[in-house]
Amino acid sequence: xxxxxxxxxxxxxxxxxxxxxxxxxxxxxxxxxxxxxxxxxxxxxxxxxxxxxxxxxxxxxxxxxxxxxxxxxxxxxxxxxxxxxxxxxxxxxxxxxxxxxxxxxxxxxxxxxxxxxxxxxxxxxxxxxxxxxxxxxxxxxxxxxxxxxxxxxxxxxxxxxxxxxxxxxxxxxxxxxxxxxxxxxxxxxxxxxxxxxxxxxxxxxxxxxxxxxxxxxxxxxxxxxxxxxxxxxxxxxxxx
Amino acid sequence: xxxxxxxxxxxxxxxxxxxxxxxxxxxxxxxxxxxxxxxxxxxxxxxxxxxxxxxxxxxxxxxxxxxxxxxxxxxxxxxxxxxxxxxxxxxxxxxxxxxxxxxxxxxxxxxxxxxxxxxxxxxxxxxxxxxxxxxxxxxxxxxxxxxxxxxxxxxxxxxxxxxxxxxxxxxxxxxxxxxxxxxxxxxxxxxxxxxxxxxxxxxxxxxxxxxxxxxxxxxxxxxxxxxxxxxxxxxxxxxx
Numbered sequence: 001x002x003x004x005x006x007x008x009x010x011x012x013x014x015x016x017x018x019x020x021x022x023x024x025x026x027x028x029x030x031x032x033x034x035x036x037x038x039x040x041x042x043x044x045x046x047x048x049x050x051x052x053x054x055x056x057x058x059x060x061x062x063x064x065x066x067x068x069x070x071x072x073x074x075x076x077x078x079x080x081x082x083x084x085x086x087x088x089x090x091x092x093x094x095x096x097x098x099x100x101x102x103x104x105x106x107x108x109x110x111x112x113x114x115x116x117x118x119x120x121x122x123x124x125x126x127x128x129x130x131x132x133x134x135x136x137x138x139x140x141x142x143x144x145x146x147x148x149x150x151x152x153x154x155x156x157x158x159x160x161x162x163x164x165x166x167x168x169x170x171x172x173x174x175x176x177x178x179x180x181x182x183x184x185x186x187x188x189x190x191x192x193x194x195x196x197x198x199x200x201x202x203x204x205x206x207x208x209x210x211x212x213x214x215x216x217x218x219x220x221x222x223x224x225x226x227x228x229x230x231x232x233x234x235x236x237x238x239x240x
Numbered sequence: 241x242x243x244x245x246x247x248x249x250x251x252x253x254x255x256x257x258x259x260x261x262x263x264x265x266x267x268x269x270x271x272x273x274x275x276x277x278x279x280x281x282x283x284x285x286x287x288x289x290x291x292x293x294x295x296x297x298x299x300x301x302x303x304x305x306x307x308x309x310x311x312x313x314x315x316x317x318x319x320x321x322x323x324x325x326x327x328x329x330x331x332x333x334x335x336x337x338x339x340x341x342x343x344x345x346x347x348x349x350x351x352x353x354x355x356x357x358x359x360x361x362x363x364x365x366x367x368x369x370x371x372x373x374x375x376x377x378x379x380x381x382x383x384x385x386x387x388x389x390x391x392x393x394x395x396x397x398x399x400x401x402x403x404x405x406x407x408x409x410x411x412x413x414x415x416x417x418x419x420x421x422x423x424x425x426x427x428x429x430x431x432x433x434x435x436x437x438x439x440x441x442x443x444x445x446x447x448x449x450x451x452x453x454x455x456x457x458x459x460x461x462x463x464x465x466x467x468x469x470x471x472x473x474x475x476x477x478x479x480x
Contacts, residue, residue, distance in 0.1 A: 014443055016280065016281075017279070017412075017414070018279075019414070019445075021266040022262075025262070026262070029258030030258030033257050033258050040256065041284065041285050041286075042256065042282075042283070042284040044281065045281050046280060046281075051280075073423055073427075073446060075423060075426065075444040076427065076431035076435075077443055111422055111425070112425075114424060114425070116423075116431070117424035119427075172257070183313055183314050184354060184357035185354070186315065187314040187316065188355065188356050191315065194316050194317075195316075201253065202317065203253055203254055203317050204313070204315040206391060215315075
């Protein structure tokens with residue numbers, strides 16, 4: 001059975017302008033791989049309603065699940081929740097359970113639960129909330145779309161609470177062989193090996209360190225015996 | 241006149257599996273912003289021919305220019321050049337000028353210019369070469385698509401040689417005000433300011449440091465006087 005697939009939609013001008021270096025993609029990629037979900041595509045788009053709706057509808061139709069990050073705070077550029085509702089064609093209102101969470105939080109901290117903050121309780125109809133143990137304002141899940149905050153500490157907490165609800169696949173095992181030969185010397189034998197083991201994925205990642213050329217060859221697959229056999233054969237071809 | 245637009249296509253399983261943290265997106269985003277080109281979208285996809293062709297044709301139709309990274313080395317998983325040729329519906333052959341560059345390089349280093357390495361001289365018909373001062377194997381430009389290596393040092397060198405050939409726009413100026421107030425307190429006045437200065441982009445990026453909540457508010461635009469006036473007004477609204 002093929003592994004479940006996923007895509008990620010990163011929403012935020014700050015990534016595209018080069019102001020901020022994205023950290024969430026790297027985190028999510030590792031977490032999904034760990035539970036056997038195949039992250040197939042990531043898109044980074046700006047805080048633009050049309051772009052968000054179009055990309056979301058494209059991705060949610062093509063992959064088993066979609067994770068979004070960014071745009072669910074209280075400011076005018078936080079338009080993700082409205083865009084998700086528009087993409088699904090459902091309504092969006094302030095929801096009692098989300099408002100109660102936020103009200104209690106601001107009561108505790110002595111801050112005013114003003115109109116801007118109440119926007120964070122606006123949740124598309126039919127969604128379930130994603131817990132936010134860091135800063136309370138919830139994310140939400142609607143069908144196969146999981147909407148999370150962009151602040152890395154909050155994003156990571158939301159990923160941790162959603163992952164157990166996803167159906168994973170056979171864990172993708174990975175072994176790496178470091179070969180101190182130019183990639184052009186590795187390419188021929190590696191290509192033949194990739195044909196022989198067509199169920200496995202083989203990637204070659206060149207490096208240059210202190211004048212030494214080489215490549216890390218990564219072999220991935222769900223069958224441990226196959227991965228091991230392929231790495232052993234490669235190791236025989238390129239003894240250290 | 242609106243600023244020219246660009247998209248980036250990152251090709252590589254190693255990013256999507258979480259093995260490697262992408263560095264090229266962050267670099268390109270900063271460089272394009274600097275010369276007034278508006279990076280509107282980034283897609284990260286796997287080493288899959290259909291996915292590459294589909295994404296490339298979508299992006300090159302929608303944006304003024306497209307930069308790709310990854311998949312132009314000598315190994316079996318390096319399929320970008322073939323996919324670009326397929327997307328444009330043109331042929332691809334070993335080209336004399338590219339072969340000569342590589343032949344001279346391997347002659348100098350005493351390495352065999354074997355079949356795998358000759359693959360790196362395969363260039364789609366009609367393309368011009370992009371210089372690679374780091375490891376010789378060239379990138380190429382075909383119409384509005386610039387095809388570059390994934391290794392960060394090579395990618396950066398190729399970006400540096402292509403940027404002067406692109407038509408930039410009015411430089412996008414950016415000023416940041418650090419406000420030590422919760423984002424929910426900033427949101428109302430900032431939203432009103434964004435409406436008043438509709439030519440400017442305003443983003444709010446929350447932080448939490450040593451228990452202090454706040455946000456960096458970034459105001460961007462092409463008119464220095466407007467950017468300055470808006471920042472001054474914001475600073476009056478939220479005195480330090």
